Amino acid sequence: MSEFRYNVLTKDWVIIATExxxxxxxxxxxxxxxxxxxxEKCPFCKGKEDKTPPExxxxxxxxxxPNTPGWWVRVIPNQFPALSKENDxxxxxxxxxxxxxxxxxxxxxxxxxxxxxxMMAMMDQKQVEEIFFAYRQRYIELSELPEYESIILFKNxxxxxxxxxxxxxxxxxxxxxxxxxxxxKIQAGEEYFDQNGKCLYCHLIEIEKEQKERxxxxxxxxxxxxxxxxxxxxxxxxxxxxxxxxxxxITANQCRELAGVIRLTLKKLYTALNNPDFNMVLYASxxxxxxxxxxxxxxxxxxxxxxxxxxxxxxGVYINTVIPEAAAKYLREA
Amino acid sequence: MSEFRYNVLTKDWVIIATExxxxxxxxxxxxxxxxxxxxEKCPFCKGKEDKTPPExxxxxxxxxxPNTPGWWVRVIPNQFPALSKENDxxxxxxxxxxxxxxxxxxxxxxxxxxxxxxMMAMMDQKQVEEIFFAYRQRYIELSELPEYESIILFKNxxxxxxxxxxxxxxxxxxxxxxxxxxxxKIQAGEEYFDQNGKCLYCHLIEIEKEQKERxxxxxxxxxxxxxxxxxxxxxxxxxxxxxxxxxxxITANQCRELAGVIRLTLKKLYTALNNPDFNMVLYASxxxxxxxxxxxxxxxxxxxxxxxxxxxxxxGVYINTVIPEAAAKYLREA
Numbered sequence: 001m002s003e004f005r006y007n008v009l010t011k012d013w014v015i016i017a018t019e020x021x022x023x024x025x026x027x028x029x030x031x032x033x034x035x036x037x038x039x040e041k042c043p044f045c046k047g048k049e050d051k052t053p054p055e056x057x058x059x060x061x062x063x064x065x066p067n068t069p070g071w072w073v074r075v076i077p078n079q080f081p082a083l084s085k086e087n088d089x090x091x092x093x094x095x096x097x098x099x100x101x102x103x104x105x106x107x108x109x110x111x112x113x114x115x116x117x118x119m120m121a122m123m124d125q126k127q128v129e130e131i132f133f134a135y136r137q138r139y140i141e142l143s144e145l146p147e148y149e150s151i152i153l154f155k156n157x158x159x160x161x162x163x164x165x166x167x168x169x170x171x172x173x174x175x176x177x178x179x180x181x182x183x184x185k186i187q188a189g190e191e192y193f194d195q196n197g198k199c200l201y202c203h204l205i206e207i208e209k210e211q212k213e214r215x216x217x218x219x220x221x222x223x224x225x226x227x228x229x230x231x232x233x234x235x236x237x238x239x240x241x242x243x244x245x246x247x248x249x250i251t252a253n254q255c256r257e258l259a260g261v262i263r264l265t266l267k268k269l270y271t272a273l274n275n276p277d278f279n280m281v282l283y284a285s286x287x288x289x290x291x292x293x294x295x296x297x298x299x300x301x302x303x304x305x306x307x308x309x310x311x312x313x314x315x316g317v318y319i320n321t322v323i324p325e326a327a328a329k330y331l332r333e334a
Numbered sequence: 335m336s337e338f339r340y341n342v343l344t345k346d347w348v349i350i351a352t353e354x355x356x357x358x359x360x361x362x363x364x365x366x367x368x369x370x371x372x373x374e375k376c377p378f379c380k381g382k383e384d385k386t387p388p389e390x391x392x393x394x395x396x397x398x399x400p401n402t403p404g405w406w407v408r409v410i411p412n413q414f415p416a417l418s419k420e421n422d423x424x425x426x427x428x429x430x431x432x433x434x435x436x437x438x439x440x441x442x443x444x445x446x447x448x449x450x451x452x453m454m455a456m457m458d459q460k461q462v463e464e465i466f467f468a469y470r471q472r473y474i475e476l477s478e479l480p481e482y483e484s485i486i487l488f489k490n491x492x493x494x495x496x497x498x499x500x501x502x503x504x505x506x507x508x509x510x511x512x513x514x515x516x517x518x519k520i521q522a523g524e525e526y527f528d529q530n531g532k533c534l535y536c537h538l539i540e541i542e543k544e545q546k547e548r549x550x551x552x553x554x555x556x557x558x559x560x561x562x563x564x565x566x567x568x569x570x571x572x573x574x575x576x577x578x579x580x581x582x583x584i585t586a587n588q589c590r591e592l593a594g595v596i597r598l599t600l601k602k603l604y605t606a607l608n609n610p611d612f613n614m615v616l617y618a619s620x621x622x623x624x625x626x627x628x629x630x631x632x633x634x635x636x637x638x639x640x641x642x643x644x645x646x647x648x649x650g651v652y653i654n655t656v657i658p659e660a661a662a663k664y665l666r667e668a
Contacts, residue, residue, distance in 0.1 A: 001418070001420065001436065001437055002415075002416060002417055002418070002436075002437025003434050003435070003436060003437050004434060004435045004436070004437060004438075004511065005432075005433070005434045006425075006433040006434065008431045008432075008433070010514065011514045012513065012514045012515070013511050013513065013514070015416050015417065015437060016437075017416045017437065018437075081336075082336060082349050082351045082645070082653045083336060083349065084335070084336070086335065091340075095541060096530075097342045097534070097537060097538060097541065098339075098342075098541065098562050099339070099340040099342070100337050100338060100339045100340065101337070101338045102335065102336075102337065102338070103335055103336025103337050103338055103349055103350075103351065103352075104338075150649070152645055152648045152649045152651075153648075154643070154644030154645055154647070154648045155644055156643045156644045160641075161643060161644070162641040162642065162643025162644070163643070171644070171645065173645060173649075175649075175651070176338075177338065177347050177651075179346065179347065179649040179650050179651045180344065180345045180346045180347070180650055181346070181649060181650030181651075182649065182650075196430075200431070203430075203431060204431060207429060207431065207432065228432050279643060279644035279647050279648075280644065281644050281647050281648035282648065283648065300647075302647060307494075307496040308496065308642075309488070309490045309495060309496025309497070309613060310488030310489055310490045310495070310496070310505070310613035310614065310615050311416070311486055311488055311505065311507060313488070313613050313615050313634075313636060314486045314487075314488045314613075314615035314616065314617065315484070315486045315507075315509075315513040315515060315516065316513050316514055316515030316516075317486075317509070317511075317513045317515075319416045
């Protein structure tokens, strides 16, 4: 017998299909390298700094020059950006329903290591901290630009997760719009806050701590759990225990702790699922809507071990073949 | 320079990324067979009728018995259903945010041909008409059940589109919920209707007919076009020119014409993209909200030739590398 579960954060339902259930250990899909990947041609490797646009900043050995070796994390503009600086946010209306605007925005890459074959799950904690410091620094810089409304920080690992270069890297995009997906999550939080006088996410954290069965791990200030109504197997939430809607407010020490927690979580997923392809995404409030009482930033990790088909595209209702509580137990023990 | 386009039907934006633009003819991905597929073991083939649950109905030669050969379209319960009949739609509330219910529903399969190696794009029109008659019959039957709110009719073609059996088939699911995605599209239509006094979709059809550049083909009663703010390359809309929100109202003659139009559209996609994996999905109103003035049923075909990555998952904003007008031109000429 399968089960519908309600996603209180998005108002979608999900089907947990135990008739088709797979045991967590049935997912053993090794990350696929991108088809065109070759270390020789990789523009992100140490010594190839002239193959990328000039760096925005890098954390590097004192005395080394920009765009030369000596860095451990390097932030550059994306050479093939989805958006670029246009200084024009005007909506163009062909008529009342066909509306467009220039592809104005910023699209950067955070190169996570000079080493082509590294990956976050296997790095030492120090290196992951540096990556998260770079995330934070660039996020703060972009959030201060008045012309952009939202920032999407994400990482694609493996060909199945949509990456074309296997050298470990993340991306950050600043956009002049607030995506509807962001609006809807915030609206659900707002509605809950208005009705209950508390943050929906803070409340969810309380419930997870009480029920325990979906928790993967905890540190002083962060909690990692499988989401009750996960759309996909091993949909993992990493969320601060203190209330904050704006990622740019994270302190250096919190950032260190977050890096450690993410590293351990990725390590568990690496072990449990044999280095799966995955996406990691930050969800935070629009940059000019700071310190909202009713939203709460969080990071999600989505292993790409299942496929979306016509049913999901037609309904927005996902069929998840792994019970989140079983996934959590499996990850706790990994 | 890329472009943002607004999706008036969902309120999402999409990025049409001409910087990364691909020409339509660069997509040449032959449909992948499912890994475990074998004609010998296929339960949908002629002569294997005892390998499936007993048929619900079939269109077959007069004088042949149910569950024996002689059929050309066969409707059966899914042997591994995502949902099954539970006669229980009660919401179970662990607390105010954790809500679930039994996986109550119906999940059927429409076997489109007795021949394992057929596909809709290559069938003769008569056979496709029979499939659409089966869609219609089963849709009407399910829409009359008071305990279900919504029906999702869809088809997955190829492993990349999520199918596990390559024998041509479609699926139909009746659910006791109205998916939020359906609600949101209807709400957008309602809002437009309230402000403008006309159906948003009827208006969109007028605009497409006026602008012409996104039209793929037209028949007397249907129009096929590339959507202005397509999330993915070759996202193709098939929509009746007359206003109707409830698919179950389609007449036999309209059903015939629709079958012919879909067949030609799939043939164009087959030729243009070299037999791509695709999903085909029907969007119609909830079954107990009939004849809405502000919603309009339509079918969408999504070739699975691009990958969703962290950016899309984090924002709901898709990056589409093919300009819809170019896709339409390419399909018109295919």
